[in-house]
Amino acid sequence: MVFLLLLTMIVGMFEFTWVLFLRATFHHAVREGVRAAITGNDQPSGLDARVKSVIQDKSFGLLDAAALDAHVSIEFFDPNCAGTTCPLANAEPGSIVRVGINCYSLTPITNLIRKDPQGATLPFALTVSASDKMEPFPGGAANRGTVASPTACGP
Numbered sequence: 001m002v003f004l005l006l007l008t009m010i011v012g013m014f015e016f017t018w019v020l021f022l023r024a025t026f027h028h029a030v031r032e033g034v035r036a037a038i039t040g041n042d043q044p045s046g047l048d049a050r051v052k053s054v055i056q057d058k059s060f061g062l063l064d065a066a067a068l069d070a071h072v073s074i075e076f077f078d079p080n081c082a083g084t085t086c087p088l089a090n091a092e093p094g095s096i097v098r099v100g101i102n103c104y105s106l107t108p109i110t111n112l113i114r115k116d117p118q119g120a121t122l123p124f125a126l127t128v129s130a131s132d133k134m135e136p137f138p139g140g141a142a143n144r145g146t147v148a149s150p151t152a153c154g155p
């Protein structure tokens with residue numbers, strides 16, 4: 001009995017460490033994605049495609065193309081907007097860019113952690129984001145290409 005409890009605790013510690021590693025990795029990936037967004041667009045397919053490719057490269061292969069489309073959001077905001085946030089359609093110089101990985105689900109291995117009232121295992125939903133101010137691009141505003149819309153976590 002003690003061995004089973006000890007084994008569950010050890011697996012739980014590894015699992016908790018894995019969740020922290022994923023969060024840190026994704027946070028690093030979105031920071032690099034924001035950096036790619038503010039420094040320019042060298043892909044003909046658009047700025048959003050460049051940011052997504054940087055996120056995919058920096059996430060150690062944890063995000064494939066389908067996961068990028070499902071979880072990555074790229075938004076631009078007017079910094080001079082009073083009150084609520086004012087979204088922009090284009091990457092204009094001086095605007096604020098926010099890149100995020102939203103609602104990435106990770107189901108725990110141990111069934112002792114995160115259960116709903118019916119006893120089903122609940123996944124962890126990781127959400128990370130980073131933001132920065134856009135720099136002026138040579139030759140005008142960057143082409144966004146296919147726009148990555150924000151993702152909302154489910155209930």
